[in-house]
Amino acid sequence: MMTAWTEKYRPETLSDIIGNDKAVTELKKWAENWGIDKKAAILYGPPGIGKTSAAYALANDMAWETIELNASEQRTAAVIQKIAGSAAQTGTFFGGASGRRLIILDEADNIYGNVDQGGVKAITELIKKTNQPIVLIANGYYDMSKTLRWACKPIQFRDVQSRSIIPLLLRICHNEGIDCDDKAIELIGTRAGDVRSAINDLQAIAQGRKKIHIEDVVTGIRDTKESIFDVMKEIFKGSDPKRALYASYSLDENPEDFIHWIDENLPLEYKGDDLAKGFESLSRSDVFLGRVKRRQNYGLWKYAGEMMTCGVQAAKSKKHHGYVAYKPPTIWKKMGQAKSVRVVRDSIATKIGKHCHVSQRYARSELIPFLKSILKKKESAIGVSAMLDLNQNEIAFLLGTSVDSTIQSIHDAAQKRITQATEHSIETFGGGF
Amino acid sequence: MVFRAVIDADILKDSIEAISTLVDEAKFKLGPEGISLMAVDPANVAMVSFELSSNAFDSYESTEGEIGLDLVKLVNVLGMAKSSDKVGLELNEKTHKLSISMGGLSYTLSLLDLSSIRKEPKVPTLDLPVKATLNGNDLRKAVKAAETVSDHIILGVDGDVLFMEAKGDTDQVRLGLTRDELIDLTASGPARSLFSLDYLSDMSKSLKKVNEITIHLGKDYPIKINFTIANGHGKVGYLLAPRIES
Numbered sequence: 001m002m003t004a005w006t007e008k009y010r011p012e013t014l015s016d017i018i019g020n021d022k023a024v025t026e027l028k029k030w031a032e033n034w035g036i037d038k039k040a041a042i043l044y045g046p047p048g049i050g051k052t053s054a055a056y057a058l059a060n061d062m063a064w065e066t067i068e069l070n071a072s073e074q075r076t077a078a079v080i081q082k083i084a085g086s087a088a089q090t091g092t093f094f095g096g097a098s099g100r101r102l103i104i105l106d107e108a109d110n111i112y113g114n115v116d117q118g119g120v121k122a123i124t125e126l127i128k129k130t131n132q133p134i135v136l137i138a139n140g141y142y143d144m145s146k147t148l149r150w151a152c153k154p155i156q157f158r159d160v161q162s163r164s165i166i167p168l169l170l171r172i173c174h175n176e177g178i179d180c181d182d183k184a185i186e187l188i189g190t191r192a193g194d195v196r197s198a199i200n201d202l203q204a205i206a207q208g209r210k211k212i213h214i215e216d217v218v219t220g221i222r223d224t225k226e227s228i229f230d231v232m233k234e235i236f237k238g239s240d241p242k243r244a245l246y247a248s249y250s251l252d253e254n255p256e257d258f259i260h261w262i263d264e265n266l267p268l269e270y271k272g273d274d275l276a277k278g279f280e281s282l283s284r285s286d287v288f289l290g291r292v293k294r295r296q297n298y299g300l301w302k303y304a305g306e307m308m309t310c311g312v313q314a315a316k317s318k319k320h321h322g323y324v325a326y327k328p329p330t331i332w333k334k335m336g337q338a339k340s341v342r343v344v345r346d347s348i349a350t351k352i353g354k355h356c357h358v359s360q361r362y363a364r365s366e367l368i369p370f371l372k373s374i375l376k377k378k379e380s381a382i383g384v385s386a387m388l389d390l391n392q393n394e395i396a397f398l399l400g401t402s403v404d405s406t407i408q409s410i411h412d413a414a415q416k417r418i419t420q421a422t423e424h425s426i427e428t429f430g431g432g433f
Numbered sequence: 434m435v436f437r438a439v440i441d442a443d444i445l446k447d448s449i450e451a452i453s454t455l456v457d458e459a460k461f462k463l464g465p466e467g468i469s470l471m472a473v474d475p476a477n478v479a480m481v482s483f484e485l486s487s488n489a490f491d492s493y494e495s496t497e498g499e500i501g502l503d504l505v506k507l508v509n510v511l512g513m514a515k516s517s518d519k520v521g522l523e524l525n526e527k528t529h530k531l532s533i534s535m536g537g538l539s540y541t542l543s544l545l546d547l548s549s550i551r552k553e554p555k556v557p558t559l560d561l562p563v564k565a566t567l568n569g570n571d572l573r574k575a576v577k578a579a580e581t582v583s584d585h586i587i588l589g590v591d592g593d594v595l596f597m598e599a600k601g602d603t604d605q606v607r608l609g610l611t612r613d614e615l616i617d618l619t620a621s622g623p624a625r626s627l628f629s630l631d632y633l634s635d636m637s638k639s640l641k642k643v644n645e646i647t648i649h650l651g652k653d654y655p656i657k658i659n660f661t662i663a664n665g666h667g668k669v670g671y672l673l674a675p676r677i678e679s
Contacts, residue, residue: 067477086476086629090674093480094557097626097653097675101477131677 005203006196009172014057017050018168018195019160026155027054031062031133040127040134042108042149044141045157048196052106054157055135059102064133065092070106077118080126088130101132108136109143120145127151162190165198172202173212180212187217228253228261229326234313235262236269237320241310248309255304256289260329262308268324274316281311344397351388372398378410385414386421434498436463436524439491442514442535444663447639448485449511451662451669453504454635455481460550461502463495473554479632480554480672489666491519500524500531501545507533510540556672561649561657562622563590567615569640569660572597572648575608576637580630582606585676588650589625593618599630616645624650626675636671 011017014024023043030041043051059066067087069075084103092099105123124147127134138144141154166189173180188205192198205216231247238244251258263282270278285307292300345364352363352371375381375398385395392411396403452459455474462469467486473479487493514520514535521534525541533540579586579599583606587598595615598607612618636658640646649657658671 065477067475083476086478086631089679090476090478090629090676091653091655092477093554093559093655093672093674096651096655097677099674131679 004200005172005176006199009168009175009199011050011053011057013061014054017054017057019164020045020050020054020157023155023157024054027058028061030153030155031058034133038130038133040130040136040152042136042138042141042144042152042154043157044109044138044154046159046194047139048194049157049160050195051137051157052104055102055104055137058135062100062102065094065099065101066104067101068104068106075119077122080119080122084123084126084134088126088132088134090132103130103132103134104137105134106137107139108148109138109140120148124148124151159193160195162186162198165189165192165195168195169198169202172199173206176206178206178210178212180206181214183214184212184217187214191217228258231309232261232265232326235309236265236313236316236324238313239319241313244309244313245306248305255285255301255308257329259285259289259304259308260331261326262312264329264331265324265326266312268326269320270316277315278312281307281315285311341397344393348388348390348394348397351390351394355388368398372400375399378406381410382413382417385410386417389418390414434463434496434524434526436495436498436500436522438493438495438522439519440489440522441491441516442511442518442520443516444489444667445520446508446511446514446516447642447662448483448667448669449504449507451639452481452483453508454638455479455632455671456551457505458501458503458545458550460547460553461500462498463500464497465495467493468495471553471556473551474632475551477554478629478674479636480556482556482670482672483668485663485667489663499547501547501550502531502542503545506542510542513538557655559649559651559655559657561624561651561654563595563620563624563650564618564647565590565595565615565650566617566645566647567595567610569637569643569646571608571610571614572646572658573637573640576630576633578606578608580634584630585627586630586633587625587627588648588656590618590620590623590650623652626650626653626656627678628656628673629676632673636673639669 014028017024023045027041027043030039043054045051056066058064067083069080069084084105087101087103090101091097092101108123123136124145127148128151136144136148136152141149141156166185169185169189170180173185185202188201189198192201205212209216228251231244231251234240234244234247248258253261259282266278266282267275285304288300288304288307292298292304345368346360348368348371349360349364352358352367353360356363356367358367371384374384375395381395381399384390390398390411392403392407395410396407399407401407452470452472456472459470459472465487467484467489469485470481470483472481487495510533511520518535521532523532523534524530525532528541529544530541531544533542575597576586579597582601582604583599585599587596587600589596589598591609593612594609595618596607596609599605639662640660643660643662646658646660648659653675655672655674658673659668661668
């Protein structure tokens with residue numbers, strides 16, 4: 001079996017890490033002072049620039065053992081406690097109780113959303129109690145919970161410039177006995193964007209060759225990012241349904257993700273009737289995607305795919321000219337931001353459901369819109385708020401504003417009414433003296 | 434590669450369970466002389482070494498080679514066997530499967546890809562000052578008693594006494610075994626180390642039926658536990674790294 005060059009040329013010592021001198025120095029200092037303070041470190045930054053390599057190189061430099069818990073394993077709370085927990089409290093085979101072991105938690109920003117949501121808590125606990133050094137590795141620093149961030153020393157890794165990547169590529173070529181054009185190497189180094197991709201590209205291009213020319217690189221690989229834009233161009237500007245469809249097949253995206261790309265960019269290209277027709281096709285495609293989910297029949301992806309490519313393509317009445325800068329879908333970001341809003345909405349729906357004896361779903365889709373217009377009058381707003389015992393966030397949601405003095409006053413008035421009503425009923429039932 | 438063998442269900446069960454307490458998947462080395470294995474647990478704190486000589490089998494035939502087995506599945510399969518059963522094992526190299534037959538049942542177990550199994554650990558050469566031989570059940574008892582008060586245990590030697598001590602937040606257990614109560618004790622230096630009971634408890638499960646075990650101890654150093662299985666035709670060795678006292 002052929003070994004991956006990214007593994008074969010993984011730096012053995014910190015001084016072999018290319019770029020990121022500041023981060024490497026910080027990491028080294030952290031390791032040397034570890035023990036006085038048992039804080040864990042977070043190495044964060046874009047993928048493929050040597051975070052994991054730095055962790056292993058560090059362990060090698062310090063003569064520490066390593067254990068890695070990566071995302072391919074199921075990182076449930078139980079597993080983290082059992083494996084990392086044991087590792088964090090135990091010495092080593094060679095060094096006994098004073099032997100050090102580096103615990104590497106790769107993709108630490110990816111723990112939430114894993115099967116067990118206790119994962120983050122387990123890691124925070126682990127970091128607090130550890131007797132061994134821990135390194136967390138993540139892409140986004142702010143994707144991690146605040147508690148986790150506060151418990152760790154952050155060390156940022158930045159993009160490695162292509163002029164630092166090129167010498168490494170040259171060294172690899174030399175080592176593998178490959179004759180490579182300077183221009184070709186330069187192109188590989190600049191195009192890839194990060195060290196790992198550059199090495200992978202080089203290996204892929206060098207497969208079965210002893211000499212690499214610039215032409216080999218130009219027709220080479222790494223086009224997924226570009227081609228998603230190409231496929232959209234084919235859909236929005238082209239007129240050949242077959243080409244659009246086949247182009248979408250070559251993408252490394254499934255229809256469920258790809259539909260968001262089209263959804264995002266359709267209004268940038270089509271206007272007026274074309275836009276309406278385009279969305280008509282897209283919504284039909286979405287119906288198929290829903291059926292795929294419900295029936296677990298992935299064969300229906302075929303129709304979804306055809307509707308979103310050929311269908312959208314055929315929706316335009318004339319050719320669209322001019323350059324449009326396509327954007328990646330914002331839906332996931334919005335969904336994340338909308339999460340707190342959804343929580344509020346659902347809690348209103350629950351309250352309505354209780355009051356009106358309807359399901360939360362019905363309340364959400366059928367009743368909340370009415371409530372929104374009812375609440376526009378302040379007097380009825382107070383009445384409804386009192387009736388459903390809404391809190392300030394919920395009132396603000398229905399009025400489509402943020403919590404301000406108006407909301408405050410509605411809420412106060414409503415609460416007063418609730419108290420009065422309660423007192424009244426106490427009196428009615430002989431509560432008064 | 435050829436591997437064909439028949440063995441008592443009991444012996445095979447004991448052997449596999451001695452390994453499966455630490456690892457779920459393992460790589461066995463097969464050879465004309467017998468089978469062997471070396472594995473480390475996922476946390477990298479406990480190691481097991483295992484040897485079973487061809488003499489432990491009723492019949493045995495094998496060439497050199499390696500196979501990867503899912504021990505969880507294997508233990509389940511062997512759970513079906515009666516202790517008086519004979520288990521037949523045969524490797525089918527083409528289909529990459531191990532067929533297991535016993536008392537009319539026949540299973541085929543898919544082998545694991547060797548590259549997917551954790552690498553064999555590097556084995557340290559440790560010169561530990563204390564060597565004690567004792568009844569397996571004594572250690573098991575100490576571990577069980579310790580578990581009632583704490584999650585870790587101190588093992589050490591004080592003069593002529595091998596002691597095991599566990600301290601909880603409020604309670605404490607101590608078991609002292611004098612030279613007379615042990616089968617043998619030699620100490621050329623001080624020994625006192627702290628261990629996780631989770632692991633010791635897993636390891637001591639296999640000690641139930643073992644009359645004689647040898648343990649090696651040092652000061653804040655790993656513990657080595659060695660014993661024989663299969664009427665002396667097999668050897669099991671555990672190595673457990675010490676806990677860090679905080």
